[in-house]
């Protein structure tokens with residue numbers, strides 16, 4: 001068994017495919033999935049004891065462990081099923097505060113589901129979505145900052161900023177974007193769906209009001225595991241989307257119980273972190289980052305398409321213009337995606353953005369250079 005097949009066999013990924021889309025839903029290691037099952041069994045063996053006594057303690061100790069990894073205090077962290085739930089909790093909590101004409105600022109690279117959440121907020125409250133175009137291709141991160149700042153107005157009350165973008169896989173310079181908002185008294189919600197595990201986080205020092213991130217993408221947690229971090233000054237006004245027994249008791253208690261559910265994914269964060277650290281931690285981050293750049297360079301050379309962003313704006317994903325397309329529509333992106341899967345057994349997302357189709361490759365521990373060469377050859381031979 002080569003080292004590569006050995007690492008890949010630690011996941012459930014089926015044989016016979018080139019899997020270049022860790023970014024959409026992650027992939028859980030077997031060891032973490034086994035730990036998850038153990039938490040499920042713990043719940044089933046004595047459901048009352050688990051829910052009443054063990055769960056509250058476990059959730060708080062898990063939050064503290066996660067906090068050490070993301071530079072935050074455990075008491076500022078709550079678990080949610082996914083980044084969408086974290087975003088919804090914050091934006092819906094702000095409904096009573098939005099006034100007619102208030103502006104919620106985001107960028108053209110916002111994740112589609114988050115855009116819809118803001119549009120819902122607008123429909124319910126009279127606030128307005130303002131979506132600034134940010135350049136892509138991009139030569140320097142300051143182009144993003146300049147475009148974003150130009151979208152700020154007197155009426156901007158909330159900025160929703162991606163940490164790592166979905167359509168193009170670039171890291172936004174959020175420190176600079178947050179600072180621009182804070183100078184003007186604008187509240188900031190960071191959508192860090194892709195960040196935990198991909199970039200080093202220090203949430204206490206970031207200066208945002210809220211930060212939500214997935215553990216099920218790049219941190220090896222099972223699906224349905226994400227967190228919301230809230231600055232202490234905002235916790236009293238931040239509520240889960242599902243209101244339950246502990247309404248207004250405290251921030252952590254409100255989120256720690258939102259009704260009966262399967263809590264097992266949340267509780268495996270220490271197991272996921274153990275897997276992450278065991279496989280290199282910082283060294284794994286450097287390896288995946290280098291592989292993403294290498295992948296982008298392989299495709300760029302094979303397809304004669306320029307690199308659309310500087311290397312330092314990449315994490316573990318890279319987008320490159322698709323070599324064949326005519327219109328850059330959603331319909332065409334589905335066709336190209338399906339062709340790659342149906343004909344070549346390559347799973348890779350094709351993103352329509354700015355009238356262009358972008359192929360966004362992921363680089364995770366189980367990926368190797370040869371897989372990107374396989375993708376490159378589809379359009380060169």
Ligand SMILES: Cc1ncc(COP(=O)(O)O)c(C=O)c1O
Nearest residue numbers: 082083084111165166191193214
């Ligand atoms: C930038 C961004 N925000 C939010 C999400 C939503 O994540 P989830 O499906 O875990 O809620 C994604 C998912 O890919 C994303 O890329």
